[in-house]
Amino acid sequence: MRNCSVPACQSAPGALRAILGLAHHIVEGRLKFRADIDGLRAISVLAVMAFHLNIGIQGGFTGVDVFFVISGFLIGRIVYTEVSEGSFSLLRFYERRARRILPALLTVIAASWLLANLLLYDFEKADFSKSAIASILFVGNIYFFEASGYFSPAAETIPLLHLWSLGVEEQFYLLFPPFILILARYSSRGVFTALVMVGAASLLISQALVSAHPEAAFYLPISRAFEILVGSLLAHPIVPRPKGQLTSQLAGSAGAVCLMISMLFYNKQTAFPGIAALLPCIGAALILWSGQSQSPFVARLLQWRPLVYVGKISYSLYLVHWPIIVFGKLLLPNLYTWQFVASAAVAAFALAHSSFKYIETPLRYGRITHRRALPIAVAAMLAIGLLPGWTLLKFKLPASADPKIASILKYNFYNPRTRFLARECFLDPEQRFDDFMLSKCIPSAAGDAVILWGDSHAAHLYFGLRSELEKRGVSVGMLAGSGCPPILNLDVVERPRCKEVNDRILPLLLQLKPRTVILSAAWRMNEATLAKLKLTVERLLQSGIKVEIVGESPAFNTRAPNIAAARLQSNEPVLASEPDVKIESMEMMDGMLAAAFRDVAGLTYVSPYRAFCLDKQCLLLTKDAVPIYFDYSHLTEAGSVLYAKDLLLGKL
Numbered sequence: 174m175r176n177c178s179v180p181a182c183q184s185a186p187g188a189l190r191a192i193l194g195l196a197h198h199i200v201e202g203r204l205k206f207r208a209d210i211d212g213l214r215a216i217s218v219l220a221v222m223a224f225h226l227n228i229g230i231q232g233g234f235t236g237v238d239v240f241f242v243i244s245g246f247l248i249g250r251i252v253y254t255e256v257s258e259g260s261f262s263l264l265r266f267y268e269r270r271a272r273r274i275l276p277a278l279l280t281v282i283a284a285s286w287l288l289a290n291l292l293l294y295d296f297e298k299a300d301f302s303k304s305a306i307a308s309i310l311f312v313g314n315i316y317f318f319e320a321s322g323y324f325s326p327a328a329e330t331i332p333l334l335h336l337w338s339l340g341v342e343e344q345f346y347l348l349f350p351p352f353i354l355i356l357a358r359y360s361s362r363g364v365f366t367a368l369v370m371v372g373a374a375s376l377l378i379s380q381a382l383v384s385a386h387p388e389a390a391f392y393l394p395i396s397r398a399f400e401i402l403v404g405s406l407l408a409h410p411i412v413p414r415p416k417g418q419l420t421s422q423l424a425g426s427a428g429a430v431c432l433m434i435s436m437l438f439y440n441k442q443t444a445f446p447g448i449a450a451l452l453p454c455i456g457a458a459l460i461l462w463s464g465q466s467q468s469p470f471v472a473r474l475l476q477w478r479p480l481v482y483v484g485k486i487s488y489s490l491y492l493v494h495w496p497i498i499v500f501g502k503l504l505l506p507n508l509y510t511w512q513f514v515a516s517a518a519v520a521a522f523a524l525a526h527s528s529f530k531y532i533e534t535p536l537r538y539g540r541i542t543h544r545r546a547l548p549i550a551v552a553a554m555l556a557i558g559l560l561p562g563w564t565l566l567k568f569k570l571p572a573s574a575d576p577k578i579a580s581i582l583k584y585n586f587y588n589p590r591t592r593f594l595a596r597e598c599f600l601d602p603e604q605r606f607d608d609f610m611l612s613k614c615i616p617s618a619a620g621d622a623v624i625l626w627g628d629s630h631a632a633h634l635y636f637g638l639r640s641e642l643e644k645r646g647v648s649v650g651m652l653a654g655s656g657c658p659p660i661l662n663l664d665v666v667e668r669p670r671c672k673e674v675n676d677r678i679l680p681l682l683l684q685l686k687p688r689t690v691i692l693s694a695a696w697r698m699n700e701a702t703l704a705k706l707k708l709t710v711e712r713l714l715q716s717g718i719k720v721e722i723v724g725e726s727p728a729f730n731t732r733a734p735n736i737a738a739a740r741l742q743s744n745e746p747v748l749a750s751e752p753d754v755k756i757e758s759m760e761m762m763d764g765m766l767a768a769a770f771r772d773v774a775g776l777t778y779v780s781p782y783r784a785f786c787l788d789k790q791c792l793l794l795t796k797d798a799v800p801i802y803f804d805y806s807h808l809t810e811a812g813s814v815l816y817a818k819d820l821l822l823g824k825l
Contacts, residue, residue, distance in 0.1 A: 209464040211484025212475025213457065214243060218487040220436050222494050222521065226514045232439030235453040237338050238400050238446070239432065240491075242457040244342055245404025252350050253410060256357050264547065266350055270343070271550035273488075276536040277528050278339065279557045281492045282308060285332050286560045288500045294735035295568045295582075295742075297330075302561035302568075304333045307340075309558045314340035318392035329502070330731065335495040337392055344394045345401050365411045368402055375399035376448070383447035384603060390446060397446060403454045407462055414465045425463035425471030431456025442669050489528035494521040506730070506752045577798060578741050584734040587803035592810060593632040593653075600654040602668055606677040609652065616648030619685040625651040626659040626678060629807060630726055631693040634821070637813030638691075641822055650687070652678050658694035660702065661709040679709065683716045691821070693723035695806065696762050703769055714775045721821070722770055724780040725762045726806050727791040728755045733802035737793040748790040756789045784820050 217236035224233025255261035282305050289301040300320075307316035314337035328334055356364045375398040382390035390396045406412065415421045435453040443449055464472040475481075483490070497520050505513065541549060593599045598614035616622040623642060625631040631653040639649040657671035661679050665671040682690055690713055698706075713720050729736060730753055740747045750756070763782045770778045785792045785801070794800060801812035808816060 207464060208481045209472040209475035210243060210247070210461065211487075212477065212480040213239065213460055213484070214487040215480040215483035216432070216475070217243070218490050218494075219483065221491065222518070225495060225498055226517060227510075228514055230436055231441070232436040232443070234445075235432075235435045235439060235450070238450050238453045239457040240338070241342070241397065241400040242404040242407075242454050243461070245345075245401035245406075246408045246458075246461050247404075248346060248349070249405035249408035252353050253408060256350075256353050257410075261350070261354065263350060263354075266346075268546045268550075270346060271547060272537045272541075274339065274343070275550050275553060276532045277489050277492055278336075279309070279553055280528065280532055281496065282333065283557050283560060285496045285500075286564070288496070289332060290564060292500060292503045294731065294739050297731070297735060298564050299568045301332060302565040304331065304336075305561035306558055306565070308333050308336040309554050309561075311340050311343040313337050314344075314392040314394070318388055321388040321392070329499060332496045332499045335491065341392075341394050341397045342401065345398055349401075349405065361409075361411050365406065365409050368406055368409070372399040372402035372406065375402065376451070379450070380447035383444045383449075387444075387603065400446065400450055400454050403458050404461070407458050412462075415463055418469070421463040421466060421469040421472075424459045425469035428456045428459030428461075428463065429471050431459065441667060486522075486525045486529040489533055490521060490525035493524045493528065497521050497524070575741070578738045581734050581738050581741070581794070581798070581800055584800040584803045584809060585732055587809060589633065589803065589807065589809075592636045592813075593629070594635065594651065595632075598635075598651045598653065599629065599632040600657075600674065602655050602670070604654070605670055606674045614652055615650045615681075615685065618648055619650065619687050622648040622650050622687045623689045623691060624682065624685075624687045625649070625653060625691050625693065626682065627653055627691075627693040628657050628659075628695060629653070629655060630695050630723070631659070631691070633808040633813055634691070634693055634723065634816060635813070636810050637808070637815070637817035638821060640814060641817045647688075652681075658696065658702075658706075659692045659709065660705045661712065663702065663705050679712060682713065682718065686716060686718060689719040689721060691721045691723060695728070696725050696766065698762060698765055703765065707769065710770070710773070710776060714773070720776045722766065722776065722778050723820070724766050724778065724782060725759050726781045726808075727759065727786060727802070728806045729753055729802070730755065730805075732804050733793055733806075734800045737800060740793070746790075747793050749793055750790045754786075754791050756786070756791075759786070779820050781816065781820060 217239040220230050220233035220236035220239075222233070223230035224236070252261065252266070286301070286305060289298055293301060304313060304316055304320075307313045313333065317331075317334060317337050353364065356367055359367075375395060379390055379396035379399065382393070382396050415424055431452050435449075435456065439445070439449065460471055460475070463469045464475075494517070497517050501513065501517050501520070505516070508516065589595075594613065595601065596604065596608070597610040600608055615624070623638065625635055625638070631651065635649065635651050635653075642649050654668070654671060654674045656665060656668040657674055658665070659675060659678070661675060663672060663675065692706075692710070710720050710722075727749070729749060733749065736749050736753050737747050759782045763780050767778055767780065770776055782791075792801060795811050795815055797811070799811040800809050801815060803809045803812075
């Protein structure tokens with residue numbers, strides 16, 4: 174048995190003596206500052222920032238998973254030691270967490286609330302306030318899970334989205350210490366085995382959810398628990414330290430390779446977390462384990478002073494960087510990419526340094542007594558929570574709101590999935606061609622039908638086109654996929670299953686020979702993509718099928734109903750102009766498509782931009798004051814009918 178010289182160990186029952194002896198080594202480790210851990214924190218937060226700033230680290234999101242492992246390791250080490258010594262207190266544990274987490278967090282939420290009230294539309298303020306309250310209560314991940322989905326606000330517009338990870342951590346730490354306390358009566362090996370079983374169950378659930386419910390896999394604590402448990406298991410007294418320089422060097426180097434692979438080669442299309450998350454987690458664990466002794470090469474690199482400094486401010490840096498990016502794009506929409514990246518990075522480091530020096534450190538190590546710390550923390554949470562609470566009451570439940578404005582804002586809740594035939598004829602990202610319900614997607618008299626092919630910009634035409642054409646006795650079908658433009662042999666990075674779906678749609682259309690195929694998408698063209706679209710069109714035309722291409726629909730920088738409501742509230746014409754609508758990119762794309770297909774026999778090109786935008790301003794409402802778009806570019810029922818009548822029917 175290992176050394177058992179500490180008094181608590183000498184007086185302990187036999188079942189606990191082993192764990193107490195091992196814990197003695199942990200106490201020694203706990204007292205020793207490890208600069209390499211700060212260096213690892215720095216790598217993690219820099220990777221996350223690079224990912225969010227889109228500067229080449231496509232797998233930088235795995236930095237969050239490394240944070241989970243570090244947190245599990247450090248917290249686990251403390252809990253095991255204090256429980257084994259009999260000195261653990263839940264109140265003391267949560268008081269330390271409050272001192273560590275709340276000061277900088279509440280400051281960032283308060284500052285973000287102020288900016289949100291200055292920069293966001295009224296309805297967006299209400300959404301922000303909900304996320305702020307959820308984040309203060311450490312259930313931000315649950316809130317964002319409930320609000321997630323294909324037609325939810327784009328991630329880059331949600332100022333507090335990054336706080337989902339704090340929710341996961343704190344929910345874990347509500348359960349982890351009591352779990353260890355309950356298991357303390359058993360042997361050290363029994364505790365370790367129980368934790369392994371919980372971690373394995375979490376991993377299996379995470380892998381299952383990745384395919385079936387990716388949003389749940391991403392946000393819910395049950396599918397993330399195994400990542401924190403990797404660190405907690407590493408800290409367990411039963412895990413020996415590395416023996417010998419060679420072992421430390423190999424482990425540290427292997428860990429570094431794991432991190433490099435995940436950060437450089439993972440991307441947004443990687444099925445994550447699930448089994449894929451094991452690679453960065455194991456990498457972080459190997460680096461932490463190897464750094465416990467022998468000072469391996471990787472640990473010495475991580476002790477580089479600039480990295481250690483970034484690691485020290487990493488918590489504040491993580492908190493501030495995302496609101497800076499979101500609000501920065503609203504304040505400075507016309508900066509070149511490199512200018513924005515440089516400005517955002519400088520601002521993030523400046524604010525993080527100030528937060529660490531003047532907020533984190535004084536309040537974490539200040540003179541507030543243990544008894545007063547938790548009541549003060551609760552009072553601070555309540556006080557900051559009143560800010561978004563007030564905003565929510567004001568903008569979510571306006572007693573004297575203009576009925577017309579209120580009616581328009583309701584379209585932010587518009588659910589198009591039934592009208593889009595979602596998961597039946599409009600596939601979600603994880604679905605394959607075989608998931609099409611072809612009996613519902615293809616009319617029985619296909620030879621005289623009109624069939625839509627494309628992405629969500631084909632799906633949003635379906636309701637109006639079907640409503641109008643059925644009056645003429647013409648059937649309408651649809652084959653569409655999320656993020657999948659109707660182009661043969663096209664790899665879509667964001668949607669890896671698009672190629673298989675489209676490559677099977679075209680032969681089916683050639684076999685069915687409908688009267689007309691309408692191609693519609695959120696077009697993102699370059700010369701190579703345009704050439705593939707031309708080949709796709711040629712295949713259809715050669716088989717005697719008429720083709721209609723619907724050009725780029727107006728795309729807005731924020732939700733179209735909010736723009737319309739703001740215009741009405743200000744007594745301005747209800748039209749979207751720059752910077753609310755992306756006029757320049759629309760003009761360029763429309764010009765490219767029009768020039769490419771202007772004189773092609775059997776093909777008609779129609780331009781939503783030219784039909785619904787005039788003098789660089791785009792319509793937002795129908796003549797009956799109903800929103801044409803319910804989000805950033807997709808059509809409501811009324812908008813779909815408007816497009817069908819004014820844009821398509823005369824061409825078919």
